[in-house]
Amino acid sequence: xxxxxxxxxxxxxxxxxxxxxxxxxxxxxxxxxxxxxxxxxxxxxxxxxxxxxxxxxxxxxxxxxxxxxxxxxxxxxxxxxxxxxxxxxxxxxxxxxxxxxxxxxxxxxxxxxxxxxxxxxxxxxxxxxxxxxxxxxxxxxxxxxxxxxxxxxxxxxxxxxxxxxxxxxxxxxxxxxxxxxxxxxxxxxxxxxxxxxxxxxxxxxxxxxxxxxxxxxxxxxxxxxxxxxxxxxxxxxxxxxxxxxxxxxxxxxxxxxxxxxxxxxxxxxxxxxxxxxxxxxxxxxxxxxxxxxxxxxxxxxxxxxxxxxxxxxxxxxxxxxxxxxxxxxxxxxxxxxxxxxxxxxxxxxxxxxxxxxxxxxxxxxxxxxxxxx
Amino acid sequence: xxxxxxxxxxxxxxxxxxxxxxxxxxxxxxxxxxxxxxxxxxxxxxxxxxxxxxxxxxxxxxxxxxxxxxxxxxxxxxxxxxxxxxxxxxxxxxxxxxxxxxxxxxxxxxxxxxxxxxxxxxxxxxxxxxxxxxxxxxxxxxxxxxxxxxxxxxxxxxxxxxxxxxxxxxxxxxxxxxxxxxxxxxxxxxxxxxxxxxxxxxxxxxxxxxxxxxxxxxxxxxxxxxxxxxxxxxxxxxxxxxxxxxxxxxxxxxxxxxxxxxxxxxxxxxxxxxxxxxxxxxxxxxxxxxxxxxxxxxxxxxxxxxxxxxxxxxxxxxxxxxxxxxxxxxxxxxxxxxxxxxxxxxxxxxxxxxxxxxxxxxxxxxxxxxxxxxxxxxxx
Numbered sequence: 247x248x249x250x251x252x253x254x255x256x257x258x259x260x261x262x263x264x265x266x267x268x269x270x271x272x273x274x275x276x277x278x279x280x281x282x283x284x285x286x287x288x289x290x291x292x293x294x295x296x297x298x299x300x301x302x303x304x305x306x307x308x309x310x311x312x313x314x315x316x317x318x319x320x321x322x323x324x325x326x327x328x329x330x331x332x333x334x335x336x337x338x339x340x341x342x343x344x345x346x347x348x349x350x351x352x353x354x355x356x357x358x359x360x361x362x363x364x365x366x367x368x369x370x371x372x373x374x375x376x377x378x379x380x381x382x383x384x385x386x387x388x389x390x391x392x393x394x395x396x397x398x399x400x401x402x403x404x405x406x407x408x409x410x411x412x413x414x415x416x417x418x419x420x421x422x423x424x425x426x427x428x429x430x431x432x433x434x435x436x437x438x439x440x441x442x443x444x445x446x447x448x449x450x451x452x453x454x455x456x457x458x459x460x461x462x463x464x465x466x467x468x469x470x471x472x473x474x475x476x477x478x479x480x481x482x483x484x485x486x487x488x489x490x491x492x493x494x495x496x497x498x499x500x501x502x503x504x505x506x507x508x509x510x511x512x513x514x515x516x517x518x519x520x521x522x523x524x525x526x527x528x529x530x531x532x533x534x535x536x537x538x539x540x541x542x543x544x545x546x547x548x549x550x551x552x553x554x555x556x557x558x559x560x561x562x563x564x565x566x567x568x569x570x571x572x573x574x575x576x577x578x579x580x581x582x583x584x585x586x587x588x589x590x591x592x593x594x595x596x597x598x599x600x601x602x603x604x605x606x607x608x609x610x611x612x613x614x615x616x617x618x619x
Numbered sequence: 620x621x622x623x624x625x626x627x628x629x630x631x632x633x634x635x636x637x638x639x640x641x642x643x644x645x646x647x648x649x650x651x652x653x654x655x656x657x658x659x660x661x662x663x664x665x666x667x668x669x670x671x672x673x674x675x676x677x678x679x680x681x682x683x684x685x686x687x688x689x690x691x692x693x694x695x696x697x698x699x700x701x702x703x704x705x706x707x708x709x710x711x712x713x714x715x716x717x718x719x720x721x722x723x724x725x726x727x728x729x730x731x732x733x734x735x736x737x738x739x740x741x742x743x744x745x746x747x748x749x750x751x752x753x754x755x756x757x758x759x760x761x762x763x764x765x766x767x768x769x770x771x772x773x774x775x776x777x778x779x780x781x782x783x784x785x786x787x788x789x790x791x792x793x794x795x796x797x798x799x800x801x802x803x804x805x806x807x808x809x810x811x812x813x814x815x816x817x818x819x820x821x822x823x824x825x826x827x828x829x830x831x832x833x834x835x836x837x838x839x840x841x842x843x844x845x846x847x848x849x850x851x852x853x854x855x856x857x858x859x860x861x862x863x864x865x866x867x868x869x870x871x872x873x874x875x876x877x878x879x880x881x882x883x884x885x886x887x888x889x890x891x892x893x894x895x896x897x898x899x900x901x902x903x904x905x906x907x908x909x910x911x912x913x914x915x916x917x918x919x920x921x922x923x924x925x926x927x928x929x930x931x932x933x934x935x936x937x938x939x940x941x942x943x944x945x946x947x948x949x950x951x952x953x954x955x956x957x958x959x960x961x962x963x964x965x966x967x968x969x970x971x972x973x974x975x976x977x978x979x980x981x982x983x984x985x986x987x988x989x990x991x992x993x994x995x996x997x998x999x
Contacts, residue, residue: 308755309685310712336686337760376760380684382751385713388871392864482767482993490763501766501783606712608864615861618885619871 279459281448283432284530286425287350292403297420299399300413302600305389306373308380310606311335314372314417317343320594323534324424329475329542330484337377338483340491340506342542347531347593350422353465357540358509359525360495365418373414377487383410392608423598426530428591436587442577443584451554451571451581462529462588467509469523470568471559475541479504506541522561533589547582649841651830653812654803654912657726663741663791665798672774673796675988676789681764682748684755687711690747690793693719696984699916700800705924706859706866713752714859716869716890718924723913723983726798727843733922734892735849735907740794745786751876752869762786770991802913805980818977824967825974833936833961833971838908844978849893849905850955853941856889857923889944890923904945904953915979929972937961937968 300306301314317332317339318324324346326332331339341357349355354362361368373381387410390396396408405412430436436444447453456464478484492500495511509523524540538544544553553559555578558568573581593599611617659665676682680689693707693715694700700722702708707715717733725731725740737743748754748761765771765784775784778792807826809817818826829835838846859866874887877895893902906922920926926935935941940958944950963971 305712308712308751309687309710311685334685336681336684336764376684376757380755380757382755382872382876384876385751385868385872388868388875391871392868480995482995485996486763486767486993487760489766490759493763494759608868610862610864611867614867615888619874619887 279464281431281444281454281458281462282460284348284351284426284460286427287422289419289422290403292399293405293416293419294423295420296396296399296403296405297416297418298423298598299396299600299604300390300417301420303604304606305393305604306379306381306386306413307334308382308385309335312379314379318346320599321534321592323347323531323589324593325535327536329537330477333377333487334380337487338481339377340478340484340488341540342537344527345531345535346421347424348426348461348528349424350418351425351461352463352528354525357524357527358511359465359467360509360512365421366414369414369417377490383413386410386413389608392611394609424593426588426590429530429589430587431584432590437583439580439583440587441584443580443582443587446573446577446581447584450577451573452567453554453581455567456526457529463526465525467520467523467525468565468568469508469521469561469563470554471522471561471564472524472539472541472553473543473559474505475543478506478541508540519563522563529585529588531589532585534592547585548578551578551581551585648836648846651807651811651826651836651840651844652842653808654724654727654801654842656803657724657798657801659798660739660741663794665795666778668774669778669792669795670799671796671988672771672778673792673794674985675771675774675990676793677796678988679990681768682754682756682761682789683710684757684760685711686764688754690722690744691987693747693753694722699723699913699918700983701917703918705857705919707753709752709869710750710755714863714865714869715752716857716866716873717922718919720909721913721917722797723800723802724843724910726801728845728847728910730847730907733906733909734896735847736896740797741790744790744793752872758786761789764993765789767993767996768991769994800983802980802983805912806977807974808980810977819973821970821973822977823974825970825972825977828963828967828971829974832967833963834957835936835971837957839911844911845908847907849902849907850957851892851904851906851943851945851953852936852958853943853946853954854906854921854923854925854935855941855943857925860888887944887950889950891945891950892922900951901953903951904943911975911978913979913983915976916982929975930968933963933968933971933975937963 304310304313304316306313312332312334317326319326325343329342331341331343333339344357350365355365355368361371370383373379373386374383387408390408390413400406400408400412403416405416426432430440447457456466456468458464478488488506489500492503492507496514497503497507497511505522507521509525510518510520513520532538532547536545536547538547538550544550551573554568555571555573557570558564677690680686680692682689688710693702693709695702702719705718707717707719709715720733729738731737731740731743732746737746748756749758762785765775771784775781775788779785779788781788806817806822829839838848838850840846857866860870871884874884879887879891879895889904891903893905894900896902914920914929918927920929920932926932936958937960939960940954946952946954
């Protein structure tokens with residue numbers, strides 16, 4: 247899981263040096279990847295349709311209580327509207343649910359960036375993780391095989407017999423259909439305020455040094471001093487879920503820590519220098535995905551912009567590029583207008599959302615003794 | 620497994636001789652005996668505090684996946700400390716695939732579960748708490764939950780001396796509690812202890828059949844009334860596997876998860892029992908002889924709950940057992956040679972049932988514990 251992250255520290259150092267140089271020179275930033283547009287990946291329709299049904303099927307969780315869509319809700323930009331996410335029954339989440347729109351174009355996943363291979367692995371992690379869907383994939387496979395609709399769909403998709411391996415291929419195929427479209431930024435229909443906001447974004451505010459490329463993220467982790475969300479430590483169900491996670495991730499003294507260590511879990515640098523670093527999030531579809539930051543600590547985009555304008559938060563490991571920006575109130579509003587222009591059409595129609603309720607019952611195989619398993 | 624085979628051959632030979640004589644000699648087997656105190660393992664000694672902790676944990680659904688399923692969920696005191704359906708209820712969204720066995724007197728067993736896959740109560744508890752169709756829990760999460768229950772932190776510290784509760788200690792405490800669930804004062808115990816008034820004439824006649832004509836003693840022997848060996852009696856496959864999609868899912872899951880060949884995965888339609896552990900074909904369809912104690916409260920019976928009362932069970936044996944996929948040559952033919960028509964008349968069947976009922980004694984009831992709540996930890 248550390249593969250794509252192994253050079254992160256080096257890149258960070260290099261990036262910071264470059265930044266220092268550019269700030270000193272008082273000029274624009276050095277060649278960030280251009281913003282937009284999103285190029286939608288090619289998808290196989292039959293596979294994506296299968297993945298869509300799986301995404302909305304609660305039988306993919308251990309007790310058949312939740313589906314992927316229980317937390318990644320279409321009406322909330324495939325995130326939810328809470329600061330901290332739901333979790334598998336008996337647990338509670340300790341981070342903000344990220345949007346899945348454009349996730350198929352990401353280089354790594356999770357707020358700490360710990361998954362750096364592909365969405366097949368991410369899908370497996372989400373399905374099997376105890377506090378997420380808590381599913382034994384062997385049982386999942388047999389559940390799916392019991393549903394004639396799936397048997398037919400797997401066959402049509404070219405996967406043959408349902409298997410947990412092809413479940414983990416079909417869901418990423420569906421996720422590849424969740425791409426931004428219709429944003430004012432992409433259509434060239436931004437307001438003048440938003441256009442001025444873009445200029446600030448790429449210039450005075452310096453957002454583009456991390457938020458660049460089509461998804462407006464460099465998929466790297468930084469420490470911006472985001473305040474802790476105290477609910478993680480005051481709600482025992484959230485705290486215990488984090489503590490179990492930290493134990494599993496090899497964090498020393500996991501019972502006594504009172505902060506989310508973020509990307510520290512990847513390389514475990516002895517000086518703790520990755521503590522409090524979190525992945526740069528995409529800035530697309532923000533109007534659907536409040537609240538913001540890895541722990542949902544800010545309710546509105548204006549709060550986020552004001553946070554950066556003040557030079558971020560307080561942290562010993564804070565990235566040195568996070569400095570007071572000196573934006574006026576009007577400039578902050580323009581920046582927000584630009585951020586809002588990065589949200590497109592809602593993906594809530596039948597092309598993306600499975601239209602019918604999916605029964606959690608299983609039809610009986612009537613000629614059970616006559617057919618092979 | 621070689622010694623077991625040898626023993627089986629020996630038993631079979633003995634049975635053949637005995638059957639030819641139309642009588643089983645009780646002297647060949649450990650006799651039924653009063654049940655004494657259970658063995659206590661040296662590495663898990665009993666204390667009142669440990670037993671009390673184990674009792675609370677036994678009732679606590681947070682020792683499981685979604686905090687809905689405790690030990691007691693499938694081992695209900697008012698259902699014989701088992702579960703009153705053919706197949707155990709299983710984790711939400713699933714059904715289990717075998718009958719839930721009573722916890723009463725499990726302290727005396729050396730092999731837990733129907734195919735004997737756990738060698739101690741300390742090993743049985745985690746296997747049940749973590750199985751996908753049972754508790755579906757995971758160590759880190761269950762252990763961390765206990766740390767947020769101050770009463771557990773205090774109790775584990777007192778009993779085990781740790782700063783935080785450890786999941787392995789939870790299994791030890793649960794096992795200690797289970798070793799207090801003993802019923803050893805049944806009419807049969809009293810009778811065998813010298814109180815001839817403890818059994819009725821009918822029951823005494825039933826015991827005679829048990830030890831003689833019916834030959835039950837060949838496997839159901841010793842104080843626990845089990846030799847803890849493995850046999851195929853021809854118990855028919857569970858009806859729910861034919862009638863219930865949810866049970867079909869679990870059946871396939873088990874043969875997939877427990878590991879069989881691809882070919883076997885395709886064709887198995889019946890529980891291969893001991894085969895899962897040994898992968899030896901002559902172990903297909905064999906299950907551990909269950910103890911006969913407390914059975915008045917633990918219907919239905921057999922590894923898949925095929926029979927709903929003790930008379931049905933006795934009639935099954937009287938008819939020479941039954942047929943399943945491991946008796947008729949579908950998969951393998953492993954039916955025990957000991958299982959033959961017994962030629963019991965209706966009176967004799969009644970006597971045997973009456974004797975079995977005398978093996979149960981009074982129902983063991985306990986006051987359910989109050990579950991301690993979660994609390995937030997003080998900030999550093």
